[in-house]
Amino acid sequence: MKTISILLLSLLLTGCGTQGSNVSNRQLNDCSTIRFDSNYKSNTKNFVMPCLAGSNSFDLKSLRGPMIINVWGSWCLGCQDEMPYFVEMYNNSNFKDSKVQLVGVDVAENNFAAGSEFALKNEMTWPNLADVNNKSKLLFGMGVPVTWFIDEAGSVIYQRIGAYPDKKTLFNDVTKYFGVKL
Numbered sequence: 001m002k003t004i005s006i007l008l009l010s011l012l013l014t015g016c017g018t019q020g021s022n023v024s025n026r027q028l029n030d031c032s033t034i035r036f037d038s039n040y041k042s043n044t045k046n047f048v049m050p051c052l053a054g055s056n057s058f059d060l061k062s063l064r065g066p067m068i069i070n071v072w073g074s075w076c077l078g079c080q081d082e083m084p085y086f087v088e089m090y091n092n093s094n095f096k097d098s099k100v101q102l103v104g105v106d107v108a109e110n111n112f113a114a115g116s117e118f119a120l121k122n123e124m125t126w127p128n129l130a131d132v133n134n135k136s137k138l139l140f141g142m143g144v145p146v147t148w149f150i151d152e153a154g155s156v157i158y159q160r161i162g163a164y165p166d167k168k169t170l171f172n173d174v175t176k177y178f179g180v181k182l
Contacts (some may be wrong), residue, residue, distance in 0.1 A: 028053035065150035074118035078163030085167040105126035
């Protein structure tokens with residue numbers, strides 16, 4: 001009888017665990033749309049990063065634009081502040097109609113799930129990679145957030161260190177460097 005009571009109590013408690021959470025009905029982007037140079041051959045595996053969705057892996061140096069790479073962490077206050085601007089930009093019809101891609105790189109997490117949960121909670125429906133070995137700092141530098149604008153050849157045409165203070169500044173940079181009016 002005692003065993004049945006404990007079993008019923010644990011079933012009741014676990015049934016309440018998801019109340020109020022609608023994160024589970026969203027999905028992470030599988031990264032299949034990321035443009036990269038398939039002929040790129042690296043002599044090191046330092047910059048190969050898996051997709052947060054757990055599908056493909058990519059070498060950061062093989063990515064080709066036009067592309068915006070936003071480096072973020074779930075623990076970063078500046079990243080949390082600027083994320084709504086990236087969500088609005090990504091969902092803007094002019095951005096969607098352009099050839100510019102948005103790719104996120106999640107860094108310095110305590111565990112893989114923290115980045116995935118942050119992306120889901122913040123409706124980051126664009127491709128996001130996970131820097132599980134903390135190697136991206138060799139390319140992007142030590143701090144986050146950092147946003148890079150990449151041209152079709154894979155060269156950096158603009159780098160912003162620190163959080164975007166408002167959506168207007170982000171949108172103006174997209175117009176200035178890619179000609180996409182948002």
